[in-house]
Amino acid sequence: MTVRDALNAAMEEEMIRDDSVFILGEEVARYNGAYKVTKGLLDKFGEKRVVDTPITEMGFAGLATGAALAGLRPICEFMTFNFAMQAIDQIVNSAGKTYYMSGGNVPVPIVFRGPNGAAAGVAAQHSQDYAAWYGSIPGLKVVSPWNAEDCKGLLKSAIRDPNPVVFLENEMMYGISFPMSAEAMSEDFLIPIGKCKVERQGSDVTLIAHSKMVTHCLEAADELAKEGIKAEVINLRSIRPLDIDTIKCSVKKTNRLVIVEGGFPAFGVGSEICAQIVESEAFDYLDAPVERVTGADVPTPYATKLEALAFPDTSLIIKVAKRALYRTN
């Protein structure tokens, strides 16, 4: 099943299960979504529950927030999270804080979803990763799934969650197919928000990533295995709440930590994990400095070769993992 179909199935199942769930955004209905993630939903659920809106992120994110305040469960699709900055006040100040500010009187059950991070050849203003931005806000939950199973189980959990959830997809992953377990195909399949997944066991070095970078880490682990290095690969799945316990356990076992992300380095997801590890008892288990492998600290360039230089790839992760093991410089 492709990531795209998994997201589509999650929304369809939850819309069947709960009448108050509806989806809105630019071109989500008749056009089936800019990336076809909402394909077929208009035919199945009609115009009342699959709503095309005019082009105004602050407008439809505000409308979605209002609908959630009034008791519906909206799924608000952004064509990309890069454009959601025009709506970030609604996400952070209204959706994220109203439950607390209202003294627990007014829940805001809403999912903001859409592609996040770098795609291909779309330059600085379409390529940013917002995990760290939303991850810093108390009141929001932030999810960054990797494969089809993640997408289905986490999106279903996000839709059922009583809190606003920022659901960060990746355009490059939409068309990728993954095997699905029978359990994952079931309509009761949920993945808990706030728990990461150890995708591959290992004892020599821990590689942590979210979204598309998990693919690169698994590839790196395969290559490292050929040299006898057993890398443990952790798929973060949730940015907030962050499952730091699982990470600490892994660090205590491998004594070496490499954090990989497609975002900028400064104040990023990797920075946060690194800080939490060095503040904890896991610090005493480290045999090497924590390494962060991130996007370059420049606005993303358009030209293909420059763009490739701006983001981590498998060979870079291999190189850094070896550095953490003192095998190279």
Add this chain to the structure above:
Amino acid sequence: MFRSTTTGTFSALKQSNFLPFRNYSQLRERLPRSQSPIVSRPAFFNSVTFDGQQIPTYRVLDGVGKLLDATFTIEIDEQLARRLYENMQLLPALDNILYNVQRQGKISFYMTTYGEEATITGAAAGLAMNDEVLGQYREMGVLLWRKFGIQQVFAQCFGNQEDMSGKGRQMPVHFGSPEHHFHTISSPLATQIPQAAGVAYALRRMRSGAVAACFFGEGAASEGDFHAGLMLASTIPSPVIFIVRNNGFAISTPSTEQYNGDGIASRGPGYGIDTIRVDGNDVLAVMTAVKEARRRCVEEGRPALVEAMTYRVGHHSTSDDSFAYRPRSEVEDRKRIDNPIVRFRLYMESQGWWNAEAEESLKARLKAEVMKEFKRAESMSLCEVGELFTDVYGGEVPWNIREQREELGSLLKKYSKSWEPWRNQLAKYKNEGQDIMEE
């Protein structure tokens, strides 16, 4: 190529219920997806009225409380008039105390309604009690109309343990009450406008017959959210009444610098929204206009816009000194020439519903009630310390919240008895911190 173009035009015209043409040459005289008539002279325009004049202002009572049109019937009786008047008088009664309470440093912030009593009260009376209200911040009068109570006003402004709006978490005047269908005030300007479109969208699906009412000032109408909100309410469409309090100032910026067009009302037709401008110092005009706007919203499932023209007599907030940007004499003149409370009192007196004696007794009663609740709120404890950490998330409490709570609890346990500053602080909280020390 030619055929397909004209066919497209034809179906577009048909879709918009335009008379179908049989003749292609006639078809070419129309624009695709538009009913705009074709003219042969360049004609610019800069007005939404037929005659190029400013949009008129609807008024029921003249400046001295006489009916402008004696033949026009309004639904008003003595009982309703007394309720309107009492609500209008309660606002300055509260403002007088709470403004000074802030000046004494007992609360951090306050915003008065001085000058806008008729706009707020008239709008509240024009709505149904279960219409969902999304205010900007100066709409305390709507809550008072809905029997929120003076006690809750003080509890919220002091942020004490009786504050049902938000357990002391929000700045003063940022009220909220699901029971009174009043949404929690949000400080960033105008975010409530697109939200109101969403609330109304939900109402249409879940509770037809009710509308959303969204208040904001002429300054907030400069925010992008205003334009986005009106457009969405119109295109999605949703039953929401946008009520603009055009009070002349956005903090220090006069409305003459806020826009160069014909106020906010001129923007309604741009979004295909039924619009009216009303004298905001005339409580009956505001009430009637909002009632009619409401009727249209319910019947057509579409938005309406009411621009109430008023004057902010008070400072923007306690963080503002308006005499830095407007002469004191201007404010004094406005108070004397057109006080919305006096205007309505003159009307009531002319009907034989009010006199000096009733005035004295109402003022004395309101003052006593306000003072009583002020005293009560001032000595009331704050919420439990643990409330700092509740309601960040619904459902299971994440570890980071739990951890902070435990850390504070253990610190208090260790030092609160021996460290005097903490001991004094904790005395102000309900249960003095025991709730988190015991965990």
